[in-house]
């Protein structure tokens with residue numbers, strides 16, 4: 001048994017009983033990272049000494065103390081835009097290359113309380129801006145299924161680490177698809193929770209009204225488990241609703257019978273590659289055999305999703321990233337001529353091209369004279385998109401959709417064409433704009449590269465997503481192995 005590719009819930013139970021030690025689990029994860037990460041570059045940093053030290057501490061805990069720790073001894077990777085006390089948190093940016101936060105994010109505290117062991121910080125697109133993990137100051141991550149291809153992004157490091165069996169669980173963040181899309185391309189499961197489900201305290205802000213931290217795993221049941229750990233109530237984030245998710249085995253007891261799945265006609269129109277459409281259509285046929293009803297629905301404002309998202313997220317990013325000025329923390333340019341020159345050169349040298357592009361776009365859409373035409377308009381269309389989902393959910397329990405229009409493309413293929421890169425987010429951004437949860441689950445392969453399916457549900461109905469996700473996992477298992 002490797003333990004790293006098996007469901008973490010069972011491994012944690014064995015570790016609590018002492019069948020395997022936390023040290024052994026952590027050692028295996030570190031060995032696997034050492035063997036594979038040279039080629040994949042899923043990690044920006046690893047903390048082997050701290051991880052082993054903590055594992056040894058856990059191994060000394062009495063049985064009674066272990067009972068309340070659902071992730072006891074499990075090695076976990078954390079996206080490097082989530083702060084960790086005493087451990088560099090770079091956001092894959094030169095501007096934060098040497099930034100060591102003095103505190104832990106709420107989700108990190110929650111992982112620790114649950115008995116998990118953080119083994120490393122994973123690679124991402126700089127400040128989570130991108131769809132391929134190529135925009136990292138530290139270099140791109142590669143897809144474990146085929147290293148010539150992107151792993152997806154921006155949580156590409158976390159998805160690759162799980163898909164390559166380096167860790168059983170990882171955390172990502174999703175502003176417009178950054179958990180779901182890399183999981184789809186790498187062949188693991190990822191969930192973007194309802195906005196407000198998981199505290200954002202300690203998540204470096206990209207677009208605050210869209211950002212959510214969420215779980216990444218190989219098995220759908222681990223997503224429920226990890227979500228229940230991550231969703232602790234938190235007064236330090238005023239948008240955290242305090243609705244902790246309760247995981248339960250009942251969710252996975254074949255309960256899709258009678259669920260209605262909405263199939264939006266706009267999502268399966270032109271532009272979708274046959275390699276993605278095929279596996280999703282055959283999954284829908286299997287779900288129907290398992291007792292799901294499929295109902296046609298319409299989300300008429302889908303076509304405005306990308307434009308709306310890229311106005312809202314750049315506006316918020318331009319404001320959030322104003323704090324990197326060379327004064328408070330992070331990189332400061334050497335020998336500036338004046339204070340203004342220091343600000344300018346720090347930001348010019350510290351930020352990469354995509355981040356600068358977004359700051360400029362965001363500043364433009366918020367500027368007086370353009371605010372009404374762009375930002376205000378986008379805010380209104382955002383409401384229309386949310387209403388489309390509300391209407392669809394009067395007819396169905398969840399909506400099915402692709403995650404990405406095509407399987408993972410080759411490294412370098414879209415680097416010089418930002419618009420093409422933005423268009424790959426078409427199926428994921430709507431859930432963030434509407435604040436609803438979405439799950440991405442593998443459902444097939446094209447030329448050895450995984451293809452995923454997405455389900456989206458009304459706010460707070462992650463339970464429905466886990467049911468459908470688990471059914472998908474079971475119905476497509478034999479097919480993927482074969």
Ligand code: GLN
Nearest residue numbers: 128129130175176177178
């Ligand atoms: N690809 C999207 C973007 O570049 C989403 C990124 C994210 O979810 N963090 O904005």
